[in-house]
Amino acid sequence: MFTIDDLADRLGGYLPSDEIQQVRRAFYYAEQAHDGQSRRSGEPYVTHPLAVANILANMHMDHQSLMAAMLHDVIEDTGITKDALAAQFGEAVAELVDGVSKLTQITFEDKAVAQAENFQKMVMAMSQDIRVIIVKLADRLHNMRTLGALRPDKKRRIARETLEIYARIAGRLGINTIRVELEDLSFQAIHPMRAERIKRAVARARGNRRSTMRQIQDSLQRRLDEDDLVGSVVGRQKHLLSIYRKMHDQRKPFAEIMDVFGFRIITDSVDNCYRILGAVHNLYKPVPGRFKDYIAIPKANGYQSLHTTLFGPSGMPIEVQIRTREMEAMANNGIAAHWLYKAGQTERPIAVGSHARAREWVRGLLEMQRHAGDSLEFIEHVKNDLFPDDVYVFTPKGDIMELPQGATAVDFAYSVHTDIGNSCIACRIDRHLAPLSTPLESGQTLEIITAPGARPNLAWLNFVVTAKARSAIRHALKNQQRSEAIQLGRRLLNRALGGFETSLENLPTSRLAALLEELDLKSEDDLLETIGLGTRLAHATARRLVDNALTGDDKSSAETTTTSPHNGPIVINGSESMAISFARCCHPLPGDPVIGHLSIGKGIVVHRHDCGNLEELRDDPDKLVSLSWSKQIDQDFPVPLRIEVETRRGLIAELASLITDADANIERIGIEERDARLSIVNLTILVKGRIHLARIIKRLRNLNHIGRIVRARN
Ligand code: MN
Numbered sequence: 001m002f003t004i005d006d007l008a009d010r011l012g013g014y015l016p017s018d019e020i021q022q023v024r025r026a027f028y029y030a031e032q033a034h035d036g037q038s039r040r041s042g043e044p045y046v047t048h049p050l051a052v053a054n055i056l057a058n059m060h061m062d063h064q065s066l067m068a069a070m071l072h073d074v075i076e077d078t079g080i081t082k083d084a085l086a087a088q089f090g091e092a093v094a095e096l097v098d099g100v101s102k103l104t105q106i107t108f109e110d111k112a113v114a115q116a117e118n119f120q121k122m123v124m125a126m127s128q129d130i131r132v133i134i135v136k137l138a139d140r141l142h143n144m145r146t147l148g149a150l151r152p153d154k155k156r157r158i159a160r161e162t163l164e165i166y167a168r169i170a171g172r173l174g175i176n177t178i179r180v181e182l183e184d185l186s187f188q189a190i191h192p193m194r195a196e197r198i199k200r201a202v203a204r205a206r207g208n209r210r211s212t213m214r215q216i217q218d219s220l221q222r223r224l225d226e227d228d229l230v231g232s233v234v235g236r237q238k239h240l241l242s243i244y245r246k247m248h249d250q251r252k253p254f255a256e257i258m259d260v261f262g263f264r265i266i267t268d269s270v271d272n273c274y275r276i277l278g279a280v281h282n283l284y285k286p287v288p289g290r291f292k293d294y295i296a297i298p299k300a301n302g303y304q305s306l307h308t309t310l311f312g313p314s315g316m317p318i319e320v321q322i323r324t325r326e327m328e329a330m331a332n333n334g335i336a337a338h339w340l341y342k343a344g345q346t347e348r349p350i351a352v353g354s355h356a357r358a359r360e361w362v363r364g365l366l367e368m369q370r371h372a373g374d375s376l377e378f379i380e381h382v383k384n385d386l387f388p389d390d391v392y393v394f395t396p397k398g399d400i401m402e403l404p405q406g407a408t409a410v411d412f413a414y415s416v417h418t419d420i421g422n423s424c425i426a427c428r429i430d431r432h433l434a435p436l437s438t439p440l441e442s443g444q445t446l447e448i449i450t451a452p453g454a455r456p457n458l459a460w461l462n463f464v465v466t467a468k469a470r471s472a473i474r475h476a477l478k479n480q481q482r483s484e485a486i487q488l489g490r491r492l493l494n495r496a497l498g499g500f501e502t503s504l505e506n507l508p509t510s511r512l513a514a515l516l517e518e519l520d521l522k523s524e525d526d527l528l529e530t531i532g533l534g535t536r537l538a539h540a541t542a543r544r545l546v547d548n549a550l551t552g553d554d555k556s557s558a559e560t561t562t563t564s565p566h567n568g569p570i571v572i573n574g575s576e577s578m579a580i581s582f583a584r585c586c587h588p589l590p591g592d593p594v595i596g597h598l599s600i601g602k603g604i605v606v607h608r609h610d611c612g613n614l615e616e617l618r619d620d621p622d623k624l625v626s627l628s629w630s631k632q633i634d635q636d637f638p639v640p641l642r643i644e645v646e647t648r649r650g651l652i653a654e655l656a657s658l659i660t661d662a663d664a665n666i667e668r669i670g671i672e673e674r675d676a677r678l679s680i681v682n683l684t685i686l687v688k689g690r691i692h693l694a695r696i697i698k699r700l701r702n703l704n705h706i707g708r709i710v711r712a713r714n
Contacts, residue, residue, distance in 0.1 A: 174334020
C-alpha cells in the first residue's frame, strides 16, 4: 500500500524538507479527521486524499496544493471549519480547501451535458486560485480510477459529468495527461463493451506490430546516435477515446487508424529539433505536404512540436513528433507545467500568487500567438474562460444564468423574465432569505419570490447592474407614475368641476374633445396626467371645460347636474406612491391635519397644515389641495424625534428596546450634545400614524431620566 513515507520520498526529489514536513502534517491531520471513515472499497478514507496528493506530486505541484489535496474533503466530510484549517495551516491552504469544497458541493445534474460550457465557466469563475482546479482535477481523476462497484447508472452519470466538464477543463488548461486519462476512464464507464473491444483490438494489433515498432524505433535512435544528436525515441499510442471518436465520427475502420506507427523524439534544444528533423528525413523519405512546424507557429493552446510523416519500410506510414523536454512538459501539463519548471531551477517557486502564474501562462500563449501572427481571438477566449468576469448562478430548476460581475437578485429576476422582475419582492439565495440587493456569487442557487400586484422600486436603480433590469425598472416606474398621475388628475379635476356642480362623467364629450384639440393633447388621459403632475391647474381646466359647455349648444347636461360626489377633500390611501409624496420638512403622519401642494412634475406633496414652508406657498391658492387620510392606510412613516435625557450607561439600548417593543422601527439614531449630565438623542422612527406615535411618546415619558420629547421638524 502506498504510504505517506512513499510520498515524502517522492517529494524529496523537488521540495525542501520543511515543506515536505508540512505536507506530512496535513496528512496526519486528515488521517485523524477522517478517522473511522472508509471508502467504498473498505480502505481507510485517508488513502483517497493521499492518492490525490500523489497525482499532484507527479505533476510537481507546490506544497500548498499538496496540503490542500490532503485536506480537501475535511470541511465537507468532517465538519472542521475553514477557520480551524487556517489556524493550523495558514490562510492560503484554507482558501484552497474551501475552494475545492465549494466545487464539490455543486451537483451537476443530467442537464449538465446541455449546459456543459456554462458549467465549465462556472467552475472557473468559482476558482479564485487556479490551483483549486488542479486539485479538483486530481480528486476527480482518483475518483474515476476507483469508480469500482458503483451502480452502472451512477457510474455513467459521473462519467458523463467528467467527460463534459472536467476533461474539457483539463484540456483548456493544457493538462493533457489528466485529460486523456479522464476521457478514457469516462469512456470505459459509459460504453464498457465498446471500450473493452477497442482495448483488445489495440492489444492484438500492438502484439502483431511489436517487432516492426522496435525495428523502426531502433533505426531512428541509431541515426540520432550516429549524428551525435541528443534525443530519445519513444513509441506513441493513441488513447481509447480518440480511436473510438475517429471510428465513430470519421467512420474510419479500426485497421486504418491502427495502421499508422507513431513516435516521439524528445531532445534538449530547439536547434536540435530541426537537426533531428533533417536526420529522420534523411533516413526515411517524408510524405509531401505532411510536415508541420508547430515550433515556429505554435497551436493556440501553446502546443509546440515538429510533426512529420515518413514512408517507412515497405511504405508503411510513420508519424514522428519532435520536441524539447520543455515542450513535452507543456504538452502534458499545460498550466501546471509552470510549477514543474520553476522547481527544476535553483530559484524557489513563489508559493502564492498562483493566479499571477496562470496569467503568465496566458501571457506566454499570447506571446507565442503574436510571433505566429495569428488572430488573438482565441486568446481572448481563453482569457475569458480562465478569468471570467461573469457570475454563474442556478435557477431553482438547475438551469444556469450568466450575469455580469456585481449582479444582484433583481438583475437575475429580470434576466429570467421582465414580469418576474417587476413583481419580485424577496429572494432566497441557497435557500436562505436574502436582501434583493445582495451581489451574487457563482454557484449559488437563486429563487425569486414574487407577489401579484407588486411593483418595482425606485431604489433598485441604485444597485442593479444589467441594462435589461435598469430599463425595465425605468419603464415600469414611468408607466406606474403615468397611471397614478392620471388617477390623481381625475380626482383633482372632478373636485374642481364639483365647484361648478358638474363632473367629468356629466360633461358632454364634445366639450372635452374641443378642449383637447385646443390644447393639442391626444387623449383625456394626457390631459389628466398633466393635471396630476401639477403642470396644469385643475381649477383653470375645469373653468375652461365649463365655459365651453355653457357657451356651447348643449347647456342642458351641465345645468341638470346636481351635487357632485367629488366635492370633498382628496383622500390619501397610501397606494399612490408616485403622484403623492410626503414632505421631508414636516414629516406628516396619518392623523395629522394636512394640506397638499401641487408641485410641478411631482404631483401632490403632503405637508402638515402648520408647516412653515406652506406660508410661502399659500400665495398661490390654486396649487393647494385639501386632503384627508384614509382609514385604511397601512404604511410606515418616518418621524424625527428629539429627546433630552440624563446621560448614563445603557441609555441607547433602553430607548431602542422600548421603541421596538412598541412595534416601531428605528431608522436612524444619533447623539447630538453630550456632557456629563445631559444628552440629546436624535431619533428617526417608523410609525403607522399619530396615535401610534403618541403611544410611543407616552411610554418614553415613563422612563426615568427622560426630559423633553419633541417631534422635530427641519
Ligand atoms: Mn475527494
